[in-house]
Amino acid sequence: MLAGDIRALRKARGLKLAEIALNLGRSVGWVSQVERGLSMPSLEDLRALATLFGVPVSLFFGHDVPEERERGVVVRSAQRRSLGTSESGLVEELLSPDLGGSFEMLRSVFAPGAELKTENERPTEEAGYVVSGIFEIEIAGVWHRLNAGDSFRFEHKPHRWRNPGREPAVVIWVVSPPVY
Incomplete structure (x- = not known):
């Protein structure tokens, strides 16, 4: 799940919600909502997150599970x-x-x-x-x-x-x- 992956990456890198928000130019509340699956980041946001975490943007895609x-x-x-x-x-x-x-x-x-x-x-x-x-x-x-x-x-x-x-x-x- 995208939300869980974003949360796991943030925690693995020891980053706070506020640091992510500042880097993305978003609010802490928005980042929190993304991590809980309540808001969906744009492609631009995903690119910024990929850069911040040092991962390929492709990591955030392919979450479809048929069953x-x-x-x-x-x-x-x-x-x-x-x-x-x-x-x-x-x-x-x-x-x-x-x-x-x-x-x-x-x-x-x-x-x-x-x-x-x-x-x-x-x-x-x-x-x-x-x-x-x-x-x-x-x-x-x-x-x-x-x-x-x-x-x-x-x-x-x-x-x-x-x-x-x-x-x-x-x-x-x-x-x-x-x-x-």
């Missing part, structure tokens, strides 16, 4: 929300129904030669499982070469990644708390 009983529980493969573009070398799909839980699960596809050149460190615990391909990850200065069936986990450590192979590397990635 009400599956809402917040099941994500069908055709209903996944895509994050990123093939130009960046990394395309991710949100496997979790939303960002409101204590973790998020992503299907990450790393193009051959794709690389995160600068270290990324965030206040999260992360784990991954390599479904296919070759995937290399540097955690706290140590590189690890992983193949299909291998997995990893780290907490609050700087990391980088790359796909040295000739085929896409597919990794199921779990992040707690959610950061998208």
Whole structure:
């Protein structure tokens, strides 16, 4: 649900309602209503929120769940929300129904030669499982070469990644708390 995702992103980044309101040029009451699903942000508002949270605007789309009983529980493969573009070398799909839980699960596809050149460190615990391909990850200065069936986990450590192979590397990635 869009409202819950906006709330989860705000909390994950430690932002107050007033900070969001100031950034958007909106009232605190309006932001509160958006987070409770009582008001709907415009496309311009969603773009501003995406920039503020450092996420692709596409994260806010694709919330349609055909069956009400599956809402917040099941994500069908055709209903996944895509994050990123093939130009960046990394395309991710949100496997979790939303960002409101204590973790998020992503299907990450790393193009051959794709690389995160600068270290990324965030206040999260992360784990991954390599479904296919070759995937290399540097955690706290140590590189690890992983193949299909291998997995990893780290907490609050700087990391980088790359796909040295000739085929896409597919990794199921779990992040707690959610950061998208």
